[in-house]
Amino acid sequence: MTAYTLAEKILLRASGAASVRADDIVIAKVDLAMMHDSGGPRRVAPYLERLGATVWDPDKVVLVTDHYVPAVDPQSAAILSLTRRWAHENSIKRFHDMQGICHIVLQENAYLRPGMLVVGGDSHSPSGGAVGAFMVGIGATEMAGVLVTGEIWLRVPATISVEWTGALGAGVCAKDIMLALCRDLGQNNDYKAIEYSGSAIRAMPMAERFVLCNMSAELGAKAGMIAPDGTTLAEIRANGGIVDESALEWRSDPDATFERAVSFDASTLAPQVAAPHSPGNTRAVKSIGRVRIDQAYIGACTGAKLTDLHMAARVLSGKKVASSVRLLVAPASTRTTQIAAADGTLATLTAAGAILLPTGCGACAGYGAGVLGEGEVCISSTARNFKGRMGDPSSQVYLGSPFTVAASAVAGYVADPRDFLN
Amino acid sequence: MNAVNLEDLRGRAWVFGDNIDTDLLAPGHAMRKPLEELSRHCLEAIDPKFARTVQRGDFIVAGEGFGIGSSREQAAQALAYLGVGAVLARSPARIFYRNAINLGLPVVRFPDARLVKSGDTLAVDLVNGRVQNLTQGTEHAVEPVPAFLRDILLAGGLIPHLHARLHTLKPRA
Numbered sequence: 001m002t003a004y005t006l007a008e009k010i011l012l013r014a015s016g017a018a019s020v021r022a023d024d025i026v027i028a029k030v031d032l033a034m035m036h037d038s039g040g041p042r043r044v045a046p047y048l049e050r051l052g053a054t055v056w057d058p059d060k061v062v063l064v065t066d067h068y069v070p071a072v073d074p075q076s077a078a079i080l081s082l083t084r085r086w087a088h089e090n091s092i093k094r095f096h097d098m099q100g101i102c103h104i105v106l107q108e109n110a111y112l113r114p115g116m117l118v119v120g121g122d123s124h125s126p127s128g129g130a131v132g133a134f135m136v137g138i139g140a141t142e143m144a145g146v147l148v149t150g151e152i153w154l155r156v157p158a159t160i161s162v163e164w165t166g167a168l169g170a171g172v173c174a175k176d177i178m179l180a181l182c183r184d185l186g187q188n189n190d191y192k193a194i195e196y197s198g199s200a201i202r203a204m205p206m207a208e209r210f211v212l213c214n215m216s217a218e219l220g221a222k223a224g225m226i227a228p229d230g231t232t233l234a235e236i237r238a239n240g241g242i243v244d245e246s247a248l249e250w251r252s253d254p255d256a257t258f259e260r261a262v263s264f265d266a267s268t269l270a271p272q273v274a275a276p277h278s279p280g281n282t283r284a285v286k287s288i289g290r291v292r293i294d295q296a297y298i299g300a301c302t303g304a305k306l307t308d309l310h311m312a313a314r315v316l317s318g319k320k321v322a323s324s325v326r327l328l329v330a331p332a333s334t335r336t337t338q339i340a341a342a343d344g345t346l347a348t349l350t351a352a353g354a355i356l357l358p359t360g361c362g363a364c365a366g367y368g369a370g371v372l373g374e375g376e377v378c379i380s381s382t383a384r385n386f387k388g389r390m391g392d393p394s395s396q397v398y399l400g401s402p403f404t405v406a407a408s409a410v411a412g413y414v415a416d417p418r419d420f421l422n
Numbered sequence: 423m424n425a426v427n428l429e430d431l432r433g434r435a436w437v438f439g440d441n442i443d444t445d446l447l448a449p450g451h452a453m454r455k456p457l458e459e460l461s462r463h464c465l466e467a468i469d470p471k472f473a474r475t476v477q478r479g480d481f482i483v484a485g486e487g488f489g490i491g492s493s494r495e496q497a498a499q500a501l502a503y504l505g506v507g508a509v510l511a512r513s514p515a516r517i518f519y520r521n522a523i524n525l526g527l528p529v530v531r532f533p534d535a536r537l538v539k540s541g542d543t544l545a546v547d548l549v550n551g552r553v554q555n556l557t558q559g560t561e562h563a564v565e566p567v568p569a570f571l572r573d574i575l576l577a578g579g580l581i582p583h584l585h586a587r588l589h590t591l592k593p594r595a
Contacts, residue, residue: 038453039493047581051588068454075454123444123493123517139495139521141580148584153570187441188487190516220490222516278441365492366450386491389445393467 100333110241303381478505489518
């Protein structure tokens with residue numbers, strides 16, 4: 001019997017092919033299509049109209065408003081009202097209006113299961129692989145094609161196996177792993193699936209595993225994936241999903257062929273920071289020197305989940321943000337805000353001087369509140385620090401974990417969180 | 423849609439380096455603007471004169487990771503709107519590649535991209551996988567565009583391609 005990787009197994013099932021191997025092109029049936037207000041209805045609706053076609057299966061569509069929320073001008077308000085109207089007219093039941101960032105909404109509503117083939121109209125779609133699904137990012141025209149046909153052509157990716165053995169130290173987290181990988185594996189792993197394994201990964205809660213798959217986009221990967229285990233099934237069930245133990249069979253066969261296998265020791269990893277203007281421009285925080293900051297930003301799908309706010313609170317408890325710094329926090333979902341309010345996290349953050357912003361993609365993509373002015377320096381828990389992405393082309397963005405962002409906010413310069421942990 | 427001859431595209435080269443990302447191609451601050459206005463900001467952070475002076479049929483020649491980052495297809499759409507004839511990159515980023523083809527903008531892997539200088543005149547054959555540098559008098563191989571993607575390009579993109587498919591297979595009442 002042929003041995004398959006997890007990615008190959010899912011594409012084998014979804015395509016109905018007799019066999020698949022890396023580099024084959026398959027036409028696959030899509031189990032779920034997710035889109036948001038930026039790449040969604042405002043761009044796909046005219047295409048559907050032109051084709052005289054309707055959505056192939058409205059129950060397999062998830063629509064989220066997160067990029068232009070809350071509206072800041074008449075143009076963004078118009079995009080949002082168009083999105084709402086389209087959801088209604090097309091009977092999209094899984095429409096989540098201003099409830100959170102799309103990738104978080106998918107997890108919170110248990111829409112994803114091991115073994116599913118999912119397309120997302122957003123480049124951080126590899127996030128969905130955290131549950132053992134194959135989720136791939138596509139653009140709006142391609143989404144229109146999926147909405148009409150329920151199918152997509154895909155090249156079966158070769159898989160790179162990335163193992164993290166040992167255990168992460170205090171003040172070090174999944175974000176540090178990904179910043180280190182952006183440097184060590186580079187950002188041009190195009191058309192590859194990355195599968196994460198090892199004791200450090202198994203020990204992670206789903207929200208941390210999510211970060212690994214989420215930032216696989218920064219490695220240039222097509223998909224990031226983690227084989228499901230007890231933690232995966234427990235999370236799906238806690239979010240109201242129904243899944244049985246057979247889902248654990250969605251894993252790479254022991255003798256599957258990987259293009260490459262690399263292994264790292266988590267116990268030696270120190271907090272990392274990526275300097276402008278690339279997520280791969282990474283070094284240990286300790287070796288960056290004194291980088292003064294104007295803004296610290298905790299936001300986006302990558303860095304403002306409940307676990308991320310908890311990390312920030314562990315650093316900020318009983319401390320104050322430096323007077324020269326503004327610390328902005330935009331929780332990744334309304335549920336995150338709700339729980340963080342109930343468990344005292346928001347009180348800790350705001351007592352330290354954090355300013356709460358609305359839930360949404362916000363300043364990460366330069367759309368919402370918190371963008372940067374000329375020459376300003378920011379440390380951010382987000383995933384990308386491309387030139388000009390968060391504001392003025394002359395602004396400088398450093399990427400770090402929520403621990404590191406919080407520590408830097410207190411210090412006034414990029415700082416190692418291990419010196420600030422409570 | 424004007425017919426393109428994928429065997430003989432001609433234009434001048436605009437040479438860029440590695441990892442030209444989607445935020446450079448379609449800046450966030452312009453994303454809610456109409457395409458015409460958005461396109462004026464294409465690559466402004468690294469080459470303010472590009473959007474003003476690029477000519478119809480010109481080529482983008484770039485290094486690794488061209489179009490990395492966001493899935494926003496305005497990155498490809500802005501280039502197409504400005505008249506770019508094709509993108510020739512050592513490694514085009516995956517989503518950008520699909521978006522561009524779906525919008526009718528040819529993209530190919532071009533291993534020798536570094537040998538081209540800005541302003542060189544190129545003749546590109548995407549069917550047989552050949553780039554002639556008419557300025558330098560050299561010839562280079564590129565990965566030919568697969569036949570089923572050429573069909574999408576020749577139709578003018580995925581939507582016209584689907585239109586033809588849907589309305590041929592099952593004519594609507």
